Amino acid sequence: MFKISKLLGSALIFSLFLSTVWAAEQHEGKGVVGDIKMSAGKLTISHGPIAGLGMSAMTMDFKVYDPAMLEEVSKGHEIAFMLEQTKAGGLVIMEIEDLGMAKNAPVSDGQSHDH
Ligand SMILES: [Cu+2]
Secondary structure, three states: OHHHHHHHHHHHHHHHHHHHHHHOOEEEEEEEEEEEEOOOOEEEEEEOOEOOOOEOOEEEEEEEOOHHHHHHOOOOEEEEEEEEEOOOOOEEEEEEEEEEEOOOOOOOOOOEEOO
């Protein structure tokens, strides 16, 4: 019985995972952390091109889903992040993976914009 309930448990977790992934359009990006704006709940990122959004490399601010995520990143570190498009059309970072100190200078076309 233990095995069966464990299996059902994983099936439930998997379906929850799928519903999360399919709930909204998501886009993956990579970039370097320029600034961490705790009070605004935002991260300034010099990011590379983001396929799916038609966004070229630039430096811009992104809102994070949970301000606690800001405590897990460091300035000058390279990060991989998952963006989700909100119903209002804005972009919010749902997940961040710290890839360590950036080896190359941040990529930027010098432009800056806000969503
Ligand atoms: Cu951008």
